[in-house]
Amino acid sequence: MKIIWAPWRMAYIKNARKPRGCIFCLKVREQRDSDNLLLHRGQHGFIMMNLFPYNSGHLMVAPYAHVKTLDALPADGALDLIRMTNLSLRVLRAEIRPEGFNVGMNLGRVSGAGIEGHVHLHIVPRWNGDTNFMPLFSETRVIPEHLRATYRKLRAGFRLAMRQEAGKLRQGSGRRPKRTKLPL
Numbered sequence: 001m002k003i004i005w006a007p008w009r010m011a012y013i014k015n016a017r018k019p020r021g022c023i024f025c026l027k028v029r030e031q032r033d034s035d036n037l038l039l040h041r042g043q044h045g046f047i048m049m050n051l052f053p054y055n056s057g058h059l060m061v062a063p064y065a066h067v068k069t070l071d072a073l074p075a076d077g078a079l080d081l082i083r084m085t086n087l088s089l090r091v092l093r094a095e096i097r098p099e100g101f102n103v104g105m106n107l108g109r110v111s112g113a114g115i116e117g118h119v120h121l122h123i124v125p126r127w128n129g130d131t132n133f134m135p136l137f138s139e140t141r142v143i144p145e146h147l148r149a150t151y152r153k154l155r156a157g158f159r160l161a162m163r164q165e166a167g168k169l170r171q172g173s174g175r176r177p178k179r180t181k182l183p184l
């Protein structure tokens with residue numbers, strides 16, 4: 001993987017005055033999903049946008065449980081992370097049409113985990129040549145608007161995907177009427 005130049009991350013590194021406690025736990029508790037760029041609440045976890053993205057549409061999927069590693073989650077919790085990852089891939093494909101993705105987790109500080117106490121999975125959309133256009137987003141005043149616009153687009157995409165999924169479930173569970181033979 002080529003390293004993406006993401007200059008706004010310097011602001012993140014420089015202003016590393018970390019809020020007390022865990023930002024994942026905090027943002028889920030706050031119930032201010034739009035302000036916090038939280039896109040989707042699932043059964044065992046949630047999906048939010050990264051405030052300091054490596055690329056447009058950089059999402060993070062995290063469990064509600066404050067645990068350090070994937071293997072600390074019960075099986076259904078771990079499975080739900082994968083389900084939400086798949087949901088994210090579908091929504092990102094539909095809404096912002098990436099040509100590829102980097103998907104992965106950093107476990108432990110030494111691996112580069114920014115928030116090491118709460119396991120989370122990164123989904124970074126990729127486009128051919130994105131390392132070249134990324135500097136376009138480097139002006140700090142542009143970024144929040146850019147993030148907000150992407151948030152609105154993706155939020156609508158997640159809602160649509162959930163409605164479609166609910167529709168499929170209803171169809172699947174509905175008992176088919178028995179075919180009755182018509183008297184000849």
Ligand SMILES: [Zn+2]
Pocket residue numbers: 022023024025026065066067117118
């Ligand atoms: Zn936490």
